[in-house]
Amino acid sequence: MTVVKCHYCKKMFPKEETEYVCAGPQYYHKECYEKVKNENAVIIAIHDKMKKLCGKQYNKQKIDAKIAAYKKMGFTVAGVKKALDYWYDIRKEDPTKAYGSIAIVEYIYGEAADYWYAQEISKHQYDTTDFGSWKNSLESEKIIVSQTVTQKPKRLKLFELD
Numbered sequence: 707m708t709v710v711k712c713h714y715c716k717k718m719f720p721k722e723e724t725e726y727v728c729a730g731p732q733y734y735h736k737e738c739y740e741k742v743k744n745e746n747a748v749i750i751a752i753h754d755k756m757k758k759l760c761g762k763q764y765n766k767q768k769i770d771a772k773i774a775a776y777k778k779m780g781f782t783v784a785g786v787k788k789a790l791d792y793w794y795d796i797r798k799e800d801p802t803k804a805y806g807s808i809a810i811v812e813y814i815y816g817e818a819a820d821y822w823y824a825q826e827i828s829k830h831q832y833d834t835t836d837f838g839s840w841k842n843s844l845e846s847e848k849i850i851v852s853q854t855v856t857q858k859p860k861r862l863k864l865f866e867l868d
């Protein structure tokens with residue numbers, strides 16, 4: 707039995723018992739390879755978008771470095787793209803402030819997740835997967851917030867009216 711490592715999820719699997727794809731020197735679970743292909747398509751879309759928005763300021767290296775860093779932070783590539791869609795298509799923010807990169811994403815990821823999540827709920831399309839586990843953490847924060855709100859002390863009476 708030959709055991710190889712999936713280049714995407716980093717898990718080992720036996721070649722004989724697994725559906726896999728071999729791309730150059732790398733092995734992938736079949737479903738992981740699909741994810742890689744989808745991710746790569748989204749990364750190309752991010753570059754196309756920023757190229758259009760930033761013109762001469764567009765910086766491929768900076769954007770690639772940011773995408774890699776965001777993945778390590780737990781952001782999904784689809785979430786990064788949707789955060790940029792939110793910032794530039796919905797909020798119409800000024801792309802000259804981006805200096806050719808996508809550093810804004812880490813500041814707006816949660817806000818964008820909330821926005822798109824609300825859109826999807828209103829369309830009855832309950833899909834939270836684009837932003838990965840991010841939504842769950844926001845929801846637990848919200849629960850904490852609403853609990854603290856209900857525990858707010860009653861207003862002090864400042865005036866006594868007869």
Ligand SMILES: [Zn+2]
Nearest residue numbers: 712715735738
């Ligand atoms: Zn895998």
